Amino acid sequence: MPTLHGVNASPFVRKVRVALAEKGIQYDLVPVLPFGVSDEFRAISPLGKIPVYQEGEFTLPDSSCILLYLERTYPEPRLLPEDPRELGRALFLEEYGDTRLTEVLLPAFANRIVRAKIFKQEADEAEVKAALDAAPSVFDYLEQQLEGREFLAGGQFSVADIGMASPFVNFAHAGEGPDAARWPKLAAWLDRVLSRPSFKACVEEEKASLAALG
Ligand SMILES: N[C@@H](CCC(=O)N[C@@H](CS)C(=O)NCC(=O)O)C(=O)O
Known part of the structure; x- marks a missing residue:
């Protein structure tokens, strides 16, 4: 199951949670507060920000990048216009x-x-x-x-x-x-x-x- 690193009240984490729910993808939310993040977290989030999305060894920071990745990987239902x-x-x-x-x-x-x-x-x-x-x-x-x-x-x-x-x-x-x-x-x-x-x-x-x- 994919993992989403971040806290629920972040507007950027919420963007990813909404997209995952719209696409019917189950995931685990692993709490990471965006203050004074660990070196371990910085290794998967070079800017030290939440969210980070993870599928096994693959990790991706930034809500907009994650939404694009999800769209290519799980195209239905579409969250990007065709035109x-x-x-x-x-x-x-x-x-x-x-x-x-x-x-x-x-x-x-x-x-x-x-x-x-x-x-x-x-x-x-x-x-x-x-x-x-x-x-x-x-x-x-x-x-x-x-x-x-x-x-x-x-x-x-x-x-x-x-x-x-x-x-x-x-x-x-x-x-x-x-x-x-x-x-x-x-x-x-x-x-x-x-x-x-x-x-x-x-x-x-x-x-x-x-x-x-x-
Ligand atoms: N462009 C990033 C922005 C993420 C962002 O700013 N997250 C905030 C929490 S809501 C954060 O981690 N701030 C910590 C920091 O700026 O050091 C995205 O879309 O994911």
Whole structure:
């Protein structure tokens, strides 16, 4: 059985878990916290980051690389559009989710959950606010990308939806979400994507882990 190294509340680990669930692949999740990783872990993750996916001797870091590997190895159901332009769009929107969107949405989680609940330090609400100030322009962009579309690319659920929805789960854990009155397409898309069994199973498990932190 494949192994996934990482912790459940990471947006990048979640991307891989959702893809594995969509493709019906069983795996073991081996907990690795992304702080001060061991030399042994660094040997399979040169950047010291989670997730890393492992099948026997084969190891692969980086959620986007893992998703591409899974798509080639387990092609059904497809998580990448066939059309070359939609494929390019899907990969770019996944990248946007991994970078710009994460920059804006993760500070709330990093402060209110990681800092306050795991490290028992005071959340830096000024840092959260600075990140949230950029949220409207990012949400406007997403609202535009969803114009006339049920999913972000290729008329199907894809890596674009996985990569873009995943940081919103952390945002929700931190008590935040986009205003549905101002960004109705974004809110409806998020409901649609997060109500898939693949995402729901992750979110339920994460809520239980976070509740146990007190
Ligand atoms: N591009 C990487 C990003 C992974 C990433 O940043 N993971 C975070 C945890 S959510 C991490 O391991 N951070 C530790 C570090 O940056 O040293 C991917 O898509 O997997």
